[in-house]
Amino acid sequence: MATRVSRLVPHWVGLPRLDPLLLLGLLVVMGGGLLVLYSASNSDMGTVYRQAIRLGIGMAALLVLSQVPPYILRIWTPWLYGLGVVLLFATWFVGEGQGADRWLDFGVVRFQPAEIMKLAVPMMVAWYLHPRVLPPGFRDLLLAFAILLIPAILIVRQPDLGTALLVLVSGGFTLFLSGLSWRLIVGAVVAAAAAAPAMWMFMHEYQRQRVRTFLDPESDPLGTGWNIIQSKIAVGSGGLFGKGWLNGTQSRLEFIPERHTDFILAVLSEEFGLLGVIVLLAMYVFITARGLAIAGMARDTYSRLLAGSLALTFFVYVVVNASMVAGLLPVVGVPLPLISYGGTSAVTLLAGFGILMSIYGHRNFIR
Amino acid sequence: MIRQVLTRVPGAGPGRPRGRAIKDGIEEQRKFNRRAAEALVLVIIGCLLLIARYVYLQVVNHQEFTTRSINNQVKVVPVAPNRGLIYDRAGRPLAENRPAFRLEIVPEKVEGLEQTFERLAELVELPEDAVERFEAARGRYHSFDGIPVKFALSDEEVARFAVNRHLFAGVDVVPYLARHYPQGDLLTHVLGYVGRIDENDLRSIDAANYRGTTHIGKSGVERYYENQLHGDIGRERVETNVQGRVLNVLEREPPQHGEDLVLSLDLGLQRVAWDALGERPGAVFAMDPRDGSVLAMVSKPAFDPNFFVRGIRSAEYAAILNDPARPLFNRALQGGYEPGSTFKPFVGLAGLEMGIIGREQRVFSNGYYYLSGQERPYRDWKRGGHGWVDIRGALEQSVNTYFYGLAYDLGIDRIHEYLSQFSFGEPTGLDLQGENAGILPSRDWKRGQYSEPWYPGETVIAGIGQGFNVVTPIQLSVALSALVNGGTVYAPRLLMASKPAGEGQARLNHAPVARQIPAVQPENWAVVREGMRLVIHGSQGTARAVAPQDSYQMAGKSGTAQVVTQVAFEEPDPEEVAQHLRNHALFVAYAPFENPIIVVTAIVEHGGGGSRHAAPVARAVIDAWLAQELPQ
Known part of the structure; x- marks a missing residue:
């Protein structure tokens, strides 16, 4: 009987082979995140339960993906990417969402196809570069760029500039890790900076307003500048050691907008101070570094590139969110990884870490 | 160590690679590791930059943001x-x-x-x-x-x-x-x-x-x-x-x-004065001549102030505003009236004190007074005149010709000089805003007002309180108080005491003394007062009809006046003007005669003769006050 059942499952399914260090890092950050969320939601256990359930779903995804060997993922990569592009096209016609058609509603599940792309794009670039001689030649580079740009353009159209840039960045990291020369990288960054004014032309009014507010938040302190100002007040008033858990006035008195989602770091900064921020950032750096280490252990190009890009992209989320909360970047809808309230981001991220776990678990597995 | 030379995996990858791509696995791994290390350095640099920003916010600017956070939460x-x-x-x-x-x-x-x-x-x-x-x-x-x-x-x-x-x-x-x-x-x-x-x-x-x-x-x-x-x-x-x-x-x-x-107002006395006026527009002002405190101050008609507190509707306001009786107009405070004969005691006192006329000096009244070189007669109110009268009789019977001559002999300058001491022609300083100053005319005043010289005929009629003179009920009361209290001119006071909330101690408030009029001969003052007593108690007294029987003695003087000027809220329409030109009845009185504790000025608009119409009002107020028979 047991053997019969075992025939129904793929032969590669076995005991979880998880990296204890990475797992520890993730659990610490998620646990701390739930603590902060409890405070940010004004001690609402319901919110904390709901988020714990989402994280649980994410962990399930992590466990499942950790069982899938990288070569299977590689085989499925073009299909996943293709599916993502098709769904993005679908949002063009049937998408819903406030002012932006980002969401697809499948009756039971509502999700943003753009989220798939956060994983699918680096996978696809890695898939494409995998059999090639690295660093890639000019023709391969062009094709890799096309792989990046098609979903990015579709996402910009939704419009969701932030996610589009993050998708670009995640694919860009794959190229970066493939050994692109520094000269090219610097050139690309300079070109992007030069293109910024041109981007202004293509921006929607609300996006321009965000940029304007970012440049001078005090110009409209009660309107669009409110978020940035209140967030900075929360962070700054936290000081070295913070006001203490559940004692953040900016948060408890609801001055921080979006305090349990995009601005949850402001709550943490207010209640735990600079010390809390440093500890959190150290945890994030640790997770990123461990991700890069796993990439270094991988035995094939696809796994290496994918693992490295996932780790770096993860850190980019942290940097973007922390910069936004500290008033260094305009308000873009990038949640704080593993801590902000919300399901999509948590599940996508943990799925990504599932891939990392799989790469770790199959590092000695050669097919 | 496994060397991966050819990583082409069958069944995966985008078609056939060009030619035979030979990948050097070891070299690639080495390059990747280096790249990953570089990336890690970038990650750490990024992290440090972020921390620097948080240090800037949380340490360098901590104080400022703390203040703003407190300002946020605390109002x-x-x-x-x-x-x-x-x-x-x-x-x-x-x-x-x-x-x-x-x-x-x-x-x-x-x-x-x-x-x-x-x-x-x-x-x-x-x-x-x-x-x-x-x-x-x-x-x-x-x-x-x-x-x-x-x-x-x-x-x-x-x-x-x-x-x-x-x-x-x-x-x-x-x-x-x-x-x-x-x-x-x-x-x-x-x-x-x-x-x-x-x-x-x-x-x-x-x-x-x-x-x-x-x-x-x-x-x-x-x-x-x-x-x-x-x-x-x-x-x-x-x-x-x-x-x-x-x-x-x-x-x-x-x-x-x-x-x-x-x-210092007495609600009961206020009610008595209010009722005594009846339905007629008018004013009553009663004060204590001993200390300048106000006992009653009535202006009729009035309006219910509670409307204004809760926010008056425009229809209600229009009704009040358009009422021909003008309830918004404070007659006691802002009403200016010709003093008429109520002026005579003060003109008489001026004549005595300045030595123009003697206390016992008699003047013959034949009904007419002529200025030399003029044909126009100035008349007595009684046909044929009053015969020989001294100052007492002149006041008792209100003999115009006596005061025509006296005023002419005094001259307007001395009349103005002496009477201005009694607060005529200036606000008395009552503790209310908007008090009418009245007019006590002088050469300067007339030149300023009309750019004309002063004519002797104007002096003559000023002697009986006509012409340019305008007084207020308050001025008459203050002046009469000074006449009966020996020359102390008070700035009358409504406020008797104030009590700060919490602490129990009340502070008394006294009427300030505006000035003390020096008496040249106190007998002169007594003689004028005696004349005013005769107005009520004399056999020829113009107001003998209101004499109290035997309980106390009062003194007073009637007057008949036209409204010369009024501080108006709006231009009166022509009909109203005609009404306003009718005589108003004035009466000033005090009691008890020997030891006065109350001075009253009563004005009944369009009332006619002062003795007939205003004196009973003053009498009612004085009666109630002396008997302390006051409604609760």
């Missing part, structure tokens, strides 16, 4: 002081505070103000100018403060709103203390009233002290003693959330409530 909410109460001399309340409800709107919290006002109007009766007032007030309030839109809600309105409250975000019913005048129109022209603070008021008050206060004294005692009545604002430091809802009172600095005022 200072004004606590309005309770307005001081006003009592009469016997401690009866004249102005009190009653708990009431008002409707407030917090602009910040309301979506669609216009709609809100429309829907509110279905539940409560809003003033017609509610929206305009609201818009005008917005500048003065924070957007998180409630702006009152309707005062003194009825119980029914409160109930109706309470049921529908959930439909009105940002609208609330707020309890407050409303000013109430239990005596209605009886004291309107004394107490005045409070009304909504407007732009005019804002220029003269300390706006910070009035945050939280909605009403301010607009006239009368309420205005004159505004500072004492209002008190000082208190503050509450409260913790609020982002919607401005108060979560916690952290600290409370209680308001300093306004002072209670005790007026």
